[in-house]
Amino acid sequence: MNESGRNDGKSPLVEVDGVEKVFHRGAEEIHVLKDLHLQVPAGEFLALMGPSGSGKSTLLNLIGGLDRPTKGTVRVGGESVDTLSDRHLAAWRARHIGFVFQLYNLLPVLTAERNVELPLLLTHLSKAERNRHVQAALAVVGLTPRAKHFPRTLSGGEQQRVGIARGIVTDPTLLLCDEPTGDLDRKAGDEILDLLQALNREHGKTIIMVTHDPHASARASRTVYLNKGQLSAEPVK
């Protein structure tokens, strides 16, 4: 077990236990993750660093229930994510996970507020309640005045704020960010990191952020390094 994956003192929200992930390319087997262990307590802001192809996004996908491990278990909030059916997994994601993507992944045909509303369409909230949640999420990311704007009329930083608002609008258990500043300049990137930090510190959000930028990882409360499918507490030289 990698010691870096442990965090004693707080009860873990995320438990990755002996996870392996193998991809197949023709006859070739690619072992992306090998016997990986990780515990993330509730309320932590964890940065997951590593070079390209190290398996960071794969691990994030496994924790977020977007993919299934070849071996091992992934538990989030006590729920074994890897054993859920596709339908239950989708419902579980809608309830517990907020995603923030590197390229924002907003729907270009919807305004900022309608993009933020998307996860709420899966709830039983009324239109008025959905609107109230959307406005609250947009206020948290400071984009209330841009609510009616389409993504193409927003800057990269603003689009990522919309992405974050969409990620937090359902008040998920866990926020998973895949290179959230990777497509932004330093200034806009810093604003996004400020926002994530505020969400963690002021709103108690548990955040796992994949990044390859040391400047971004410095904002996290803990950083783990992934290299060749294994975690370590220190960067591999």
Place this chain on the structure above:
Amino acid sequence: MKFFPLIWSNLLRKKLRTVLTLLSIFVAFVLFSYLSAIKQALSGGISLAGANRLVVRHKVSIIQLLPESYKARMERISGVSLVTHQTWFGGVYQDSKQFFMQNPVVPEEFLEMHPEIVLAPEQKAAWLRTRIGAIVGRKTADRFRWKIGDKIPILSAIWAKNDGTRTWEFEIVGIFDGRDKGTDTTPLFFRYDYFDEARRSGFGKGLVGWYTIRVTDPARAAEIAKLVDAEFENSSAETKTEPEGAFVQAWVKQIGDIAMITASILSAVFFTILLVTGNTISQSVRERTGELGVLKAIGFTNGQVLALVLLESCLLAVIGGALGLGFGKALTALGDPTGGLLPMFFFPNHDLIVGLGGCLALGLVTGFFPALQAMRLRVAEALRRI
């Protein structure tokens, strides 16, 4: 309903493509409406034909005439309650393009045989007392702005009068309406006694075009038809007796199998539309693989993604189709485009319902494979394609 803005926005993503696809669906359904109206015009009489009426014509062909004396012999056959006859007059009014059907008939028998022809009692009385009197359907009366009391000349291509002229003058004594929507209100009927007396001897005197007989029990219609034909077997004018519906159908089939022609044209059109719309939806789904991945990532189930794509294709087909059917309905409501050759030209409501069902089916069929593809999309893989 809460997903509607999402579905609608997706349709507006490539406006030109959506408009062009809508237009092709629109045109297909306008064509559907128009062909339905033509089919109705040509074969509508079949469905309106009386179940208790048989038509007796010459065994060789409808243009061969039958002796008037057959009437009394038919009346003697058990199960026959009424017999009347008509003859094809084949005239035009003022211009050869102004054609409509005119037949000499025996008024009382004719009206009793055809209760679907609605004529005011005083007009019926006027017809019975006016030798050159004629009743005309509402459609033709409106077309030529004829009113009661008008005297109208009809030029017959077949029948000459005793004086050798072919122009026959009739006085309009009645204007009839149809009891049912599909009843033909274009013909003109005039008195047979006037016709038979005035037509030149030597051609067709004492002969009539065909007989219509009413049977007391429709269940015995086939048996009575055989009895009628047996009655005139081995005579100089053998007969062929058939239900009125079959007679109308045979008449229509003189210009081809309308149902088959219509079905063939529509099949070709809808097959093309299927490909056009299917391609649009497939392309649209392919273009937003990443977005579908995002929807799944935030919690949309495979079933919900499938439904979204299917609803999108159905919405596209229903909008285009409904507009096409509406326009087709309005267009056909303008009336017979031939000016009289298709008197029962209208777009029937049951075809409108079939059309609406067709829109939905088009949406489901065209959306099915792209929706399946979207449903099977693996989230992690879809997100990598952004």
